[in-house]
Amino acid sequence: MNANKWMSMQFFGFFFTFGIFVPYWSIWLVADKNFSPDQAGIIIAIGLLTRAMTTFFLFPLASQYMGLARLNQWVVFLSVLLFVLLIPANSFLAVIVTTFFISLLYPMPLAMHEAMASRLMKKGEIAYGRSRSFGSFGYIVALLLMGIMISILGERVIIYVMIGGLLLFALLASLRAPSTLREKNDPAGMSIKKLFQSKSFVFVLLLCVILQSAHAAYYSYAVLFLGNLGVRPEYIGFLLLIAVIAEIVFFFISDSLFKKGSVTTLLMFSVTASIVRWMSLFLFGNVFIFILSQLLHAFTFGLTQVAFMKYLDRHIKNQFFPYAHGLYAALGLSLGNGLLTIVSGYLFSISPSYAFLGMAIICLPCFLLIYLLKVTLKNHNDHKKSNEERQMHAN
Structure with a gap:
């Protein structure tokens, strides 16, 4: 097989x-x-x-x-x-x-x-x-x-x-x-401390954790939000399925669609889509906008996932994969989500749309993180190129 x-x-x-x-x-x-x-x-x-x-x-x-x-x-x-x-x-x-x-x-x-x-x-x-x-x-x-x-x-x-x-x-x-x-994983040099010595990894991890955690209001309160919009319970499940279908289609075509895209470009798309998605739910409280926002799940969730995988493929050695994915799952899919569920619950109690405004605001610092990531990767590439040139001259 x-x-x-x-x-x-x-x-x-x-x-x-x-x-x-x-x-x-x-x-x-x-x-x-x-x-x-x-x-x-x-x-x-x-x-x-x-x-x-x-x-x-x-x-x-x-x-x-x-x-x-x-x-x-x-x-x-x-x-x-x-x-x-x-x-x-x-x-x-x-x-x-x-x-x-x-x-x-x-x-x-x-x-x-x-x-x-x-x-x-x-x-x-x-x-x-x-x-x-x-x-x-x-x-x-x-x-x-x-x-x-x-x-x-x-x-x-x-x-x-x-x-x-x-x-x-x-x-x-x-x-x-x-x-x-x-094969058993090679534990040589495998430590979480060494992983955090990479500035670019820290920036990518922060970006992806923020973007995934910002789904907290959607995961926890989308059903209540739709109920407040007057959607009947038997239709809510179908509306939520739109996001998963968009995710499936995205993953299926992402290998060819983003094969040559840089990690920073992919994350820029993901951050922009996240802010547009959550702000649209804050500004326009109607079912049609909610359906359109569901299509953006392909980018807010799927593209974030793909960008993290591409970064690891290009910049991280095999023995660090368990730590890298363990951190991502623990912070982005568990702890971060739990903390922002508490925040979005408080905002939802004030006004349902405020929960999504909060998620959009939380995504705003990601633009600064993308800039820092871009500078860090450029410096790393320049340093690597300089070392290669020195080796060539030495030979």
Whole structure:
């Protein structure tokens, strides 16, 4: 099996389960376990905090002792067992403890699969965008399937579909991986301190964390925002799907569309799209503008992801990929999102549109960061060119 197909299957397997876990888990906790919404919120919050710890500490550490393909297999097999343990767990404490251990393992592919893709990109074995599009496709399939299953069998079915999805993921993870991913990571010189010694990495990381975290108001309050606009509940899901469809199309064509684009140019597009998207929701409170803004998800989320991958491919060595993706997932997809959810919640309570104004304002410093990144990369390239010329003269 070629690397592109294998990586596509891993993205599909994980995000299929993520499409069940993220939107439906609170529903299952309330409907099947009979917890109050506040209790469900506490369980989910503990999971999010643990997820940040997993991608920041546990994944980079584990990748030093085990090949990424083998780690992928262990993570999904153990996740199946842990989710099964949730079925008989009925007390609040038992579910919290089980959730803690689930959150140590199950979210690891958020960083691990990106690190795998980075390593395969470095070897020229995959087209990242096309492979990653299968993850977004898996997420949509899960959303639609869960909606049908719940309407037929009720909310109790969520845990069983989740376990079924994990078994499918386990089957895909057991397929023979590309040889690049069966090798152990070389720990020589691998430290987060060395990664932060690169100014350009710090700027790129800050940019991508801000841009991804600025989705907090959309992820947490889009449903309420649409409800305030008078959209009926049965139509809200379809409006939210537009963003994921735009993301899939973008990833599918991004490899050819942005093959030669510089990282700073890609990030400039992403920052501009983010400010336009969030400002349009602040200024124009109507459904048509919301639909148009959904198309910009391809750039606010997808292009940010592609730019980060391109930067790593061009400027970072293989052994640093676990740390780089661990940081990105922990800060941009977990902690940053959580902090800005609190900020956007406060703003939403004043006026729903203010939440999106806040996200647009948070993106404004990104223009300065792009300028600093451009200067840093230029200085680095000039220094590298000067060293090469000195070597040529010496020879």
